[in-house]
Amino acid sequence: MIWDWDWTLEILPELLTQGLLVTLQATLGGAVLAFVLGLFVALLRRSRNPFVSRPVGAVMEFVRSTPLLVQLFVVYYVLPDFGVKMTALMTGIIGLGVHYASYTSEVYRAGIDGVPKGQWEAAIALNLPRRWTWISVVLPQAVRRSLPALGNYLIAIFKESPQLSIITVVDVVGFARELGSERFRYLEPMTIAGLFFLLVAIPASIFVRRLERRLGN
Amino acid sequence: MTISPCSAELPGTLGEAMPFLCEGAVITLQSTLGGSLLAIAIALLVGLMAMSGHAWVRGVARVYMEFFRGTSVLVQLFWIFYAMPILTGFQLDKSFAGILALGLNLGAYGSEVVRGAVQSVPQGQREAAIALNFSPYHRMRYVILPQAFVGMIPPMNNLLIELLKATSLLSVITVADLTYQGRLLVNSGSDQLIVFALLLLIYFLFSYLITLIMRFVEGRAARMVGRGGPGSGRRKDRRWSRRPVSPAETPSVEGAR
Numbered sequence: 346m347i348w349d350w351d352w353t354l355e356i357l358p359e360l361l362t363q364g365l366l367v368t369l370q371a372t373l374g375g376a377v378l379a380f381v382l383g384l385f386v387a388l389l390r391r392s393r394n395p396f397v398s399r400p401v402g403a404v405m406e407f408v409r410s411t412p413l414l415v416q417l418f419v420v421y422y423v424l425p426d427f428g429v430k431m432t433a434l435m436t437g438i439i440g441l442g443v444h445y446a447s448y449t450s451e452v453y454r455a456g457i458d459g460v461p462k463g464q465w466e467a468a469i470a471l472n473l474p475r476r477w478t479w480i481s482v483v484l485p486q487a488v489r490r491s492l493p494a495l496g497n498y499l500i501a502i503f504k505e506s507p508q509l510s511i512i513t514v515v516d517v518v519g520f521a522r523e524l525g526s527e528r529f530r531y532l533e534p535m536t537i538a539g540l541f542f543l544l545v546a547i548p549a550s551i552f553v554r555r556l557e558r559r560l561g562n
Numbered sequence: 563m564t565i566s567p568c569s570a571e572l573p574g575t576l577g578e579a580m581p582f583l584c585e586g587a588v589i590t591l592q593s594t595l596g597g598s599l600l601a602i603a604i605a606l607l608v609g610l611m612a613m614s615g616h617a618w619v620r621g622v623a624r625v626y627m628e629f630f631r632g633t634s635v636l637v638q639l640f641w642i643f644y645a646m647p648i649l650t651g652f653q654l655d656k657s658f659a660g661i662l663a664l665g666l667n668l669g670a671y672g673s674e675v676v677r678g679a680v681q682s683v684p685q686g687q688r689e690a691a692i693a694l695n696f697s698p699y700h701r702m703r704y705v706i707l708p709q710a711f712v713g714m715i716p717p718m719n720n721l722l723i724e725l726l727k728a729t730s731l732l733s734v735i736t737v738a739d740l741t742y743q744g745r746l747l748v749n750s751g752s753d754q755l756i757v758f759a760l761l762l763l764i765y766f767l768f769s770y771l772i773t774l775i776m777r778f779v780e781g782r783a784a785r786m787v788g789r790g791g792p793g794s795g796r797r798k799d800r801r802w803s804r805r806p807v808s809p810a811e812t813p814s815v816e817g818a819r
Contacts, residue, residue: 347649410723410769411762412730415741419758422748426755504634511636511734518637531644539637546632 353533356524360537364517371437371506371516376499378442383449384488387457388479390450409447414508416440421512437509445502452494456487493557500549504542517541575756579747583757586743587764593661593729593739594768598722600665601672608669609676610702623673630670635728639663643735660732668725675717679710712783719776723769730765740764 389401408416417440421433431439460483468478510519521534568584570577611623630638642663647653654662683706691701733742744761748754 407762407766410727411765412727412741414730414733415744415758415761415765418741418745419762423755423758504632507634507636508731518634518640522640525644530648531640532648535637535641535645539633539641542634542637543629543632547628550632 347532349530349533352528353537356534357537360517360520360524360534361541364515364520364538365541367434367514367519368503368506368516371434371441371509371514372499372503374434374438375441375445375502375506378438379445379449379498379502380495382442382446384453386446386450387453390454391457405447405450408444413440413444413505414511416444417508417512433512433514434509437506437512437514441502441506441509445498448501449491449495449498452491452498453487455494456489456491457483459490460486489560493553493560496553496556497550500546500553503549504546507538575753576760578752579744579757579760582743582747583740583760583764586738586740587768589657589738590726590729590740591768593657593664593732593737594722594726596661597664597668597725597729600661601668601721601725602718604665604669605672605676608673609680612673612677613680627670627673630667631674635663635667636731636734638667639731639735656735657732657737660729660735660737664725664728664732668721668728671721671724672718675714675721676710678717679713680706682713683709708783708787712780712787712789715776715780715783719773722772722776726765726768726772 386401386405390398390405392398392401417437420440421436424431424436464482464486465478468482473482506516507518510516510522513519515523517538521531521538524534525531565571568580570581572580608623608626611619612627614620614623639660642654643656643659687705687709688701691705696705729739730741732739733745736742740761744757747757
């Protein structure tokens with residue numbers, strides 16, 4: 346038998362408690378940041394002032410076109426030179442959040458564009474101030490439309506979070522790498538890590554597809 | 563006199579870094595090209611399998627797609643490079659393992675794109691081809707695919723850029739790509755701010771290059787199926803700004819179903 350069951354049972358509990366906790370923190374932290382920052386970016390990109398909307402758009406295009414890994418290196422290695430010191434996990438959350446904000450801002454933008462023109466006109470007819478038009482009329486509808494796509498990005502962030510293991514965060518994959526390098530045997534820990542991601546990601550994507558169908562009508 | 567951007571004669575950190583980064587850039591481009599060829603081949607094959615009349619063929623395609631979209635590229639890369647040799651006793655070369663992981667992963671996303679594009683070809687085209695007594699193969703080859711191809715290109719463009727970005731992960735299994743060379747430079751004492759800025763800039767230029775190539779291909783493909791003459795094709799090109807496709811799903815194509 347090539348597969349070592351004894352070792353599997355020995356490492357399984359550690360892997361799925363310690364590692365899992367960090368993966369969850371990274372995923373949720375990154376997602377919350379991406380969802381909030383993305384909304385602000387989407388609003389800034391709709392600004393009537395081109396000196397606001399253009400640079401914000403260009404920066405986000407740049408972030409979206411370059412690898413998350415290199416961005417993580419920048420946050421992890423370069424920012425401390427400027428006196429910004431953070432834990433590796435915090436660095437990772439900021440990296441994931443900013444990277445995926447460039448994606449979620451497009452989701453919100455599509456959501457805002459999808460709000461029927463009549464809603465805007467009705468708000469003007471009711472003499473609603475512009476700020477309240479956004480807060481109480483447009484955004485609630487836009488965010489609702491954006492939910493399924495945001496759900497997909499939550500899953501995507503979850504799946505990309507192993508990249509944090511490269512900047513020394515000990516998540517499920519980072520932990521598996523540590524265990525593997527101890528014995529120079531990666532088969533069991535990596536397979537468990539892979540199965541764990543499948544086990545979470547597949548039901549989650551089925552759930553998001555249902556949500557899509559329900560909100561679709 | 564013009565100096566090549568890879569020249570060591572450039573001033574300061576630039577001259578120190580660029581020769582190394584150019585070497586890495588070549589490896590990054592090779593991996594991107596290799597990965598995309600594999601991914602496109604898999605996408606076409608699995609995408610068509612997902613619409614097969616046989617339930618078991620559809621099942622195989624479905625399992626493949628869910629499996630490779632359900633885990634991250636990094637885990638797949640580690641698994642193929644470190645874990646598979648223990649199971650099979652066969653150690654792959656690191657660049658080949660990298661290209662294989664990228665191709666298999668992006669191929670799974672691509673097959674969803676292919677399926678969506680084929681299904682969005684109007685039903686009448688299929689019926690007309692049946693009425694003209696085309697065989698299923700000819701129907702696909704000469705009627706459906708050329709039209710579906712045009713719709714595949716914008717989402718494929720996004721996937722190719724995701725693939726370019728994912729090649730940076732190959733540095734983790736010590737493939738000497740752009741990211742690897744950059745880290746090597748930083749470790750040997752080069753100014754890290756400049757080196758990382760150069761890395762990001764080069765990746766951005768490559769992304770832009772992919773977009774330019776794909777726009778050109780789309781223009782050609784659109785004219786080949788008679789959509790938009792000269793000029794109108796170009797106007798249409800300008801309109802599709804790069805919209806990110808969710809790595810988990812492909813909403814723009816899903817919507818077409």
